[in-house]
Structures are given as structure tokens and as C-alpha cells.
Amino acid sequence: MEDNAIKVGDFVIVQRQGYTKLHKLKEHGTLSLGSFNMEMDNIVGEKYSDTFQMKNYPGSKKLFTLEKVDEIPSVLSINIEKSGADNRNITDDGQSQNLTTEEIAKLKSEELNSNNIVGKLITNSRTFNEKTEYSQEKYMKKKEKKYFEYVQIRRPTIRLLATMFYRQDPTKTLGIRSDDLSQIITYSNVQAQGTHLLYDSGTSGLLPAALLNQIGAQNPAHLVHVHPGNECQKSAIVAMNFPQEQLARCINVNLYSVLRCFYQNKDAYNSEPQCKKIKLDDSAPKKPGWQIENEKACRLLEVGVDSLVVAAKEHPVSIVDQLVRFLKGGRYLVVFSATREPLQDLYNHLKERLDFIYIRIVSNFMRSYQVLPDRTHPEVNMTSGGYVLTGFKLVS
Amino acid sequence: MEDNAIKVGDFVIVQRQGYTKLHKLKEHGTLSLGSFNMEMDNIVGEKYSDTFQMKNYPGSKKLFTLEKVDEIPSVLSINIEKSGADNRNITDDGQSQNLTTEEIAKLKSEELNSNNIVGKLITNSRTFNEKTEYSQEKYMKKKEKKYFEYVQIRRPTIRLLATMFYRQDPTKTLGIRSDDLSQIITYSNVQAQGTHLLYDSGTSGLLPAALLNQIGAQNPAHLVHVHPGNECQKSAIVAMNFPQEQLARCINVNLYSVLRCFYQNKDAYNSEPQCKKIKLDDSAPKKPGWQIENEKACRLLEVGVDSLVVAAKEHPVSIVDQLVRFLKGGRYLVVFSATREPLQDLYNHLKERLDFIYIRIVSNFMRSYQVLPDRTHPEVNMTSGGYVLTGFKLVS
């Protein structure tokens, strides 16, 4: 069984209502969540999925400490005196609340207690008792959300990270939505063996983390993660708290650098069975880390890879053309793009190459639902996903 | 109140289950509907929305007469002996029906009676009694549909025609689906006055019929219906059984011919107040009908039009450029295309022209639902609609 204790050094997801934030737990660290600042020390040693109450820190308006709770009192235990049959006599003139903004802020800074604040808001509303039960409930939920004083600590997973990044800003993942990600994983046929090649020009590490997660722990499979910049984006990779042996099988290399090494430095990576040589000749100038990674990657590329995944800001044709040389015959190419047109070009290009069959372009309509008694309907907001091209490489 | 009697000369829609067909009623006419041939005489004099039973014609396998009915016996009155709790023990080997195809065909040609045929099919099924009630019902519905012996006579409407044409073949209406049509009508702001200009390269008359329907009867508004061929497509126009005065306000002209007339024959249509002259000078060579229509159209175009709608197989830019000259400032252009790319070109072109604002491209996701107790879900088949560009012309 996995260890469920929250430890310093862990990346955790802090969830307050529907809002989530990724946080690296340090000793005596604080986290800012919306307008709240929280001291995080109290969660260390507690368990994942535990819930904590935000308690006002004496003398500070915005600083809170966290206290573990085992139950949450219901806001609906507030006694409602009266409800209207419908809203026909309510005229909303924006003046129905007797409390001023300042008075409400004061309540909040005295004690963040949604139950208490919502109760005060209701007592001071001129129209609340005339509203229908349905409207009363809606009002209370909305206010409760705003003053909700509980957070839950979650262990990061690919699902949670994909959803969080996309919600924060779709460009953080090049526009890859969870449905796109899910299909990139299945169509690439990635699994707990073989070598997998990824070109990723900026998904905040989501795509390499997802592939590495599918490759799994304690096996000989590798991911060669190629990126165009000086440093690769790693947020999701580190967030996943992968064990070291698994992390080591994700080899991060620069696109130009690894190709230069592959074509112009064949002797270097072919002759050296990496570890031994270094030990034997300790006095020789130590190779920089990136060079060691390049050579590792080149040795794997030389053998050929079992999948090629590309998610590029750039036009995909020239990138695919280069990297597809390393893809073994009988294996899959999967290319993501936020717009359809570059994939149309790639489609025609692959058709002309003649060594690809089963080339498809797909996109998804993804819809979420609110399922509640007598109030079931699709969510009123929707996003548009991207496009995925898949193709099967023939043996030459 | 409208006359509800079905008359010879009417276009009617014959509906059998979900299947519909447009038919012009002639004396002693027959209609073929799937594998059935029907004598239609018996519906004359009856009322729209009446239902008729297909009765086998003595001595003929495929010919049927129609007999008006006031009630339909239910297929579910068939007595079901037994149902299984679930389908767990049914192995479908395709051999569960004892009746041969020939025997079933014979039943059908003796008397088309879905109740009777479904009863026989059930009696001769080896697995029917082991099926769940749900599967039994599904089976009966399917069979009932196949041997359903009733048709209903409907009066054609734009809604029914649009749905029927699209279901038969979307290319019949250039891909215009009912949602596209509905928005072309609203965004063009067509109403019971003014002059409206339409270019239509082949929607089976649906678009002119829909616009003419919106223009309405007994008013001075006109539709100038421009088409690229020798004859315009009229199916939907004639199907609507419009009164003559309304039909006369739809002026059908060829694109090249009317433009040539407009630019090169100004004297002809400007000088002649049409009707009078013809009466005065009876001996002069009579103008061909198309020339009279061209001149009528040119007189209207000279004044300017209150909407321009384009649905073209061709690239829309050059067509819009020509016709938009007749569009008054302060009025709307609406262009339909089955694909998005030509409208993108048009969008950029209109932006460059500088005399259009509020240029938008839209498309719809349209979804139908099955709503039945415990069996509610979106229809399992879906179609993809087209694209509509709208723009507002500034005064010069």
C-alpha cells in the first residue's frame, strides 16, 4: 500500500470548492489561494484527502492557519423563516442587502465562517424571504462558495493536472484538453516497455508526465523527451512525485542538440558504455549533463522507437519528417495541433511519403453535465478542443 | 380559415412512419413509396392530416389502395406469453426465425397488416419468449415499422420540406440544414416588405420558397431570385402551393442575363412602365417571358434591395462583389457555404472593402433527442451543418 502521509517536499494539490492549485510543500511555507494566505505547516504528517479548515490568524486579515477537521457543519441548517411561491413581486434594484461591503469584509476578517456570514447576509436581506425556495438555495450556495473556509489536500495525478492546467489557461498545455490527452495516449499505443519519442514545444510538462506515467515504474522502458528550448518545461513532471528510477528513464534533450549529436557525434555515443568509462577515467574532464543525456538519447534513437508523439507550436511537417526516421515500422505517429490546418498539410505530406497508412485527423466535442434532482442539464460553458492526427508507419 | 380539403393539383407530403415523400396529386395518379405502389384517388376530398390504410389491391402484389381510417389497432395488443429476466441465455446464431423470407413476402402480399405479420413472426421465433420485455418491445417496434400499413397526408411547409430534402440528400439543398436555413432567414432580416435579392445555385428551390414564405401573401414585397443555369430549381416553390399573387412576386432570373440587362439595356427597363406598353402596342413582337422578368428585376435592383442572401456552389467572393452593389446601406448580407474556407476568404475580402462591419462566421451543433420513459438520450446519429457569414453594409 502506498504511503498516504503528506511530507515536506511533496507536490500537493490544494482544493477549495472547484478551485485547485499546485503547491510544493516546504517547511514553514505559505500558499496564496485567491485572496487568502495560508500557513501550510499543519498539513505535514496528515493524510492525503484530509480536509482542513482555514482559521483566521490572530491580528492578520489575510493570513490563515489550517486545522484538520472531520466534519463540516451544513449551511442549510440555517433556519429559513419564509419562502415565496414565485419571484413575481421581486424587483431587483440592487439595494436589497442592508450590510455594506465594509461590514461584510469585517465579518470575513473576524472569522471566516461561511455558515455565520451567510446567516448574517440572509438576516440583512430585504428580499430573501420573498424568494422561492429554489432561489433561496441558489443564493445560499453562491454565498457559501465565496466564504467557504475548507480546503482539501490532494495527491497530484495526470487527470487532476490536465484539468487544472487547462482551466487555468489552455495555452499552458498548447491547448491540449483532457480528451485530447487521453487519445494521444491510446493512439500512440504507449505501454510499459519499449522506447517512446516525444517532441513537445511547451505543455508545462503535461505530455511527458502523462507518457512517463503510462510507461510506469520498475521497468526498462524509456521516454526521449525532445524540446526546442534551453530548458524543457517540467511542472507536471515534478508534480507527479515520480520515483527516481522512473524519472531517470525520461531523457530530456534539446531538438537541435540531440540531432547534432546523433548525426555528427556517432563515435561518442556508440563507443562509450556510459557509466564504466566515467568511473575508470575520473581525471578526464567530466561531460556536462546535457551531453550525457544526448548520448543516452542517441543510443536509444539508433535502435528505433516504438511511438512518436509531437505537440508543436511550430509547423509540424519538418519536425515530423526529422523524427519519424527514428520510428520503427509497424508503429504509430500521433501529432497534436490546436488548429486543423497544419494537420491538413501534414496529412497531404504523409500521403505523398507513401510509408504511412491509416492516417486520420480527429477532434472531439466534449460536454460536461450538471446532474442534480430536477436540475439536470449540460454545463452552460463549453470549451473547444484541438485536433489529433494519427498514422501507421510501414516497414521499409 | 384555410381550406383543409385535399384537391387534385395540390402538392402533398405523404408520410409513412418517419419516411416522407412529396407528391403532386393528379387524377388517377399513383405514388410509389419504397416497395409500395399506391392509388391516390381516395385521398381527394378528404382532409389534410387524415390517415389512410394501405389495402392490398386484389390480384397485385405491390399495388395498394388507400382507405381513410379513424383509429389504428395497437400492435401491442398481441398477447405475449412469457418474457425472460435478461438476455443471458440467448445466443444469436441468426437462425431463430422459422419463417423463410419467401413465406414472409407471401404474408405481406396477401394482406399488409403489421399486427398480423408481427404476430406470425413472434409465433415463429424460437427466442422471442426468452427475450426481456424491453427486447421484445424493441423487436415488435422494428417489425411493425417494416410492415406499417398507414400513411398520413400532410400539407407541405418550409419546415417539412427542409427536413425532408436534407434527409433524402443534403446536396439537394447545397448542405443547408434546418438550423442553417432558420438563421439565414433571421440574419437577413427579411420581412413582409421591401425587395430581397437571392443568389442560389441549387437548393431545390428551398431557399427562395423559405424567403417568399417569410415575405408573405398580399403585400408589395418582392424576391429577386437569381440563379446560374437556364432554369431555376423550383421543387420547394411549387410544393408550397403559394397563391398566384405571391408567386408572381418571386422573380426568377439568370445571373448573367439579368446583369447584362442591367448594365447594357438600361433604356429598355427604365422607359417602359411594363404592362401599359404591351397593351398599347399589341402588334409589336412580344417579349419573351425571361426578358420581362429581367426587366422587372432590373427596375427593382435599380432602387436597391433590403437584403442579399447568397448560397453558392461557386466561390462566393466574385458573386457577392457583383450583387452587393444592389444592397442598400444599413442592410444585411448573408452567405451560406457548406465549408468554412470560402467564407474565410470572403471575410478577409469584406474587411478590405471597408464598407462592411459586423462580419461574423457561425456554425451550429444541432442535436436531436429521443425522450422516452427511462430511455432518454441524444439520437445516436448526427449530421454536420454548414457555415453562415453575415455582414452589415454601411451607407456610402
Place this chain on the structure above:
Amino acid sequence: MSFDGYKTTIEEGDTVILYLTINQVYSVRAEAKTTSKKGVEVDNVFQTPYGALKCAELIGKSYGSKISLSKGWGYVMQPTPELWTLTLPHRTQIIYTPDISMILLQLEIKPGSIVVESGTGSGSLSHALIRSVKPTGHLYTFDFHENRVKLADIEFSQHGLSDYVTVAQRDVCDCGFGAELQNRADSVFLDLPHPWQAIPHTLDVIKESGGRICSFSPCIEQVQKSCGVLSKLGFQEIQTMEVLQTSYAVQTKRLPVLDLDFLQSEKDGSESKGKEREVVKCLTAVPPANMPGHTGYLTFATLPPVWARNLQISLNQQESSGELL
């Protein structure tokens, strides 16, 4: 007075649409004076991001022309039902043009139609219904909310549409549509929390020769209940649908093209450093990051003429008897 027919020039009292950009569209009244919130008559000045507009100056301008603002310019448009839907004051959730368009088509509304609507809400659909039925048809629109009825009546009057519409306060679920409308309607539109309570009354208001009905509901439970009632009452062609419109932004994207071939031969990459990065242009149309995912379910049905209703009731019983088996 600017909603009836096509106009060329702005007259005093017209409602005018002020277009600044595709996301900045407003409605103003071409009147010199207006009443402030405190009930005092003041100059009618509309504040825009590009400066103030004295509304009196609009009078006499051509619809479709450019107007100057102190820090930019805008355009004036004659209001259409579509523009009104975009700019009207919201007193309720409103129905938008994609749904409105489908409602008009499916209810088979045309000049001369008699249409009944409940509730009036903010009058978004009403304006489109009126355009479609006028000059010979009529819209009867009901709302149970007194203030909404009053405000809608004022708007219709200001828009010059009073001849084509009658608006009244009425709880149609409890009281039906009234004796004076008995068998007069070609079609009925319902946007109510409990549409299944009003549906039985539509049998009285729709013509004996039959008609069409539409119920707009956000939740599937409302649809389930309404369809059950429609079926029992002998409606045919009961059909539920959704229309979700996407609006695209046309964009020319510039995609870098990476030159990688040189890496296979070149010993030193430096000579290529100075190279201009190649770029391809890509014309595309992108939907907005967030779009409407749901407005409501549209349930349509036909009430057959009186002579065909009994047959339809028995047919519907068969259809739905699956639940009774």
C-alpha cells in the same frame, strides 16, 4: 419607433444601435432628454469607451453611417430583433438568436400568423415573433410578473410595434390563455418553469385546424415531463433538440518552420544562426476559448386538427406503452 420595417434616417424617439466593435454594441434612444434615476430630466448622453455621445445629435443621421465620438468613431444601425437581443436590458434569462431562429422555423411562423407566447420575459423572442407575423398577424404575450409586463408594454410602444402585439399579466399554468383567444392561435411558445402545467391549456388556444407548439426548458427533467404530457394529449411529431452556435474568429496564424536538415551534415551550426526563421501563414477560423455549452432544450410538437386528434392519441398510447409493459 424604429423596429417597424426598413428605415433610412434616424428620427426623434428611434431606438438606435450603436456599433463600436464586434464586442461593443449598445442601444440608445435618439432623444435630447432622458429621465435620470432620481426622476429629473437631464441631457441624454451615452458614455462609450471612445467618448460621450449626445443622443440628440443622432436625429437626422442615416442608418448605416459613421458617427464621430470624441476619442474615436462608431456606426449607427437600425435595430433588428437580433441586435435587440444583443443589447436589451435583461430582466430575466433571455433566448438568443440561434434558438429564436429555430423556434420561428419550427413554429412555421409567417406574416399573418397568430402566435401566443408565455412568458414574455425580457421580450427577446417577442421582437422576432412580431417581425415575422406583421403586418397582418398578431402576437399575444403573457407573463406572470407584473413589472415585466409593464416594461415590455412600454418597449413595444417605444419601438412602434403596439399594433402587432398584446401583452398582459397572466399565470397561464393556473388560468390558461383566456376565452378571447379560444381556438385562435397558429402556434404557442412556452418558456415556463413548469411547462407541463400549461400544455393542457394549449388545446384550447390552438386553432381547430391544428398548430405547432414549442417549449423551451433548460433542464432535461422539464423536457421529460412535458413530452409525457404532449404524448398523452395527442400531439404528434414530438421532437426535442438543441442548437448550439459557434462564432469563429478568422485569424492568420504565423507558424515557424524549423530547418533541421542542416544538422545532418554541418559541422558547426553557427553559420545558420543568422538565418531568418522561415514562417508559414495559415488562414484559420477559431472558436472562442469559452463558448455557450447549453442554452435550453427546444421541444416541438404538432397539435393535429380536431378531426385527427383521436387517432393520434391512440397512436401515442402505443408508442409510449413500452413503459407500461
Place this chain on the structure above:
Amino acid sequence: MSFDGYKTTIEEGDTVILYLTINQVYSVRAEAKTTSKKGVEVDNVFQTPYGALKCAELIGKSYGSKISLSKGWGYVMQPTPELWTLTLPHRTQIIYTPDISMILLQLEIKPGSIVVESGTGSGSLSHALIRSVKPTGHLYTFDFHENRVKLADIEFSQHGLSDYVTVAQRDVCDCGFGAELQNRADSVFLDLPHPWQAIPHTLDVIKESGGRICSFSPCIEQVQKSCGVLSKLGFQEIQTMEVLQTSYAVQTKRLPVLDLDFLQSEKDGSESKGKEREVVKCLTAVPPANMPGHTGYLTFATLPPVWARNLQISLNQQESSGELL
């Protein structure tokens, strides 16, 4: 034996995907002999639109290579769960790759996961689950239909997957998932007519540290009931969604460009008659005329660890108490 890992060469007994065109994809077995419907051993010959294929000839060929047929050619591919979903023999409605993909991601399945599935159906999802959990995880899959269980077991064995999967006949609504699986599962997948009857049993089978659940249902009523039960039992993050995939055909359309300008000046149009009509090419990608409009609703939820369940139950009570008010 060809489903486990990456292979390069076809061996005897392998299931092989035969690809002719994008719409003609089949699965065959690389075996010289097969048993006819009458139980007689006959030569294993597969008839294609491009001629017959003697399946024995496949042995030794490379996966990803071209093979000759008497009237054309085809390609041989190693089966993946996706290709198997396309070509498997349907014993039930099956789940397709867009839904399968989302199920894998949402159930957080990875190598080592213990997954429980009911029903097995035609094994479409099972193959994808197995790929994801192997080599260290395991799939336990149940179906109440005897024959389906038998056939699935044979297929898993033929595909070389028996080490990673256990298939058994079981009515999980009545009997739960069995004592031997008590608190062993990381995630549970349900595709049942009455999922809400099986959901309470998932509390016993999911690990004490919590796990994920998915219920796939075609109808909204199944979803409504399931969500109610999930909420009552203290599941969190209860979320229902749909994934509809569109597959595009890339096409180059040729649109005629009408030359109309000459009509303004030319006295006689005849000289232009001979002109070649100008045409513009337009690269586009079109969806099929008919596409899937619905497969099913996917309802996902998290069962919190035992130490957090009571709190979640009280939270859910608040959430849903709207109905009780």
C-alpha cells in the same frame, strides 16, 4: 499471442490486422487451419474484396509490411486495443476508443493498477485496460452472460493476455464482486443496465485508500439514478460527461470562380464563351455526412479513502439537500 508488447514478425497463432483501406480493416488469425461452422477442419482462407488470403502465408511476414492479394494488396498490422475495437466480433454494443481513452485517463489507470470491470461485453474496453495495467497490474472482468465469459476467456488466451486478466461469470448487482477482491481495486468500471444496483458493492472492492469509478450509460435516467446513489455513498468529484469524436476527410475542393465583370461593358458576351472557367483550389477537412451523435454518458467519481468518507458524506448531503428543502 500478438497483443502483449511490440512485435516485429508474425508468428503462428498471432491475431493479425489486415488493412486494405481506411474503411476495410479486418482481423485474421495466422494459422493454416481453422474450424468451419460445421465443425470440420478446413484451410484458413480469408476472403477480401481484393481476393483470397491464405492465412498460413502470413507467418514470418513483418508487421507493417505490404502483402499481395490476387486482385490487389493490403498491409498487415500488429493488433492494438484500438484496432481490436474496430475489428472484434460484436457480441454486445461495444465501447469505442474515444470513450475508452477518457475512461483510462479518468480512472487513472497505469502499470500496476488493479482494475475491476463489469460487464465484459465483447471485450473492447478490456483489451485497453490490460495494455494499461500490465505487466504488474491485473484486470478482473465479470459478465452475467455465460457465453460472453467463455468467449472472452478464449480471446484473452489467444491474444496472450491471460496472465493479466481474470474473467468470470457473475451478476455483480446481486452478488457484488466477491470476497477475494475485498479492498483490492484501484478503480472500477461499470457498463450495466442498472448501474445504481452495483455501485454500493464498489465500496467493498475499492482500496481503503480510495479509488476511482466510472459508469457508462446510454440513457440519462441511468445517470440520474447513479449520481444520486454515488452522492449518498460519499463519492466525491461526481462528474458526468460525453466525448463525441469527429473524424475528418481531408479534401481539395475545386470551386469555380465566376467572371462577371465583363457584363458591365461588353456588348456581346459571345467572346467570353470560350474562356476556361477559372477555378480555385480549397484545402479543407470535412466531417462525414452522418456521424455518431451519442454513445453514452460517462459518469466518474472518486471514492475517498476511508478516513475521509464520513466528511464527504456530510458534504454531499448539503449539496443535494436542495431537493429536500
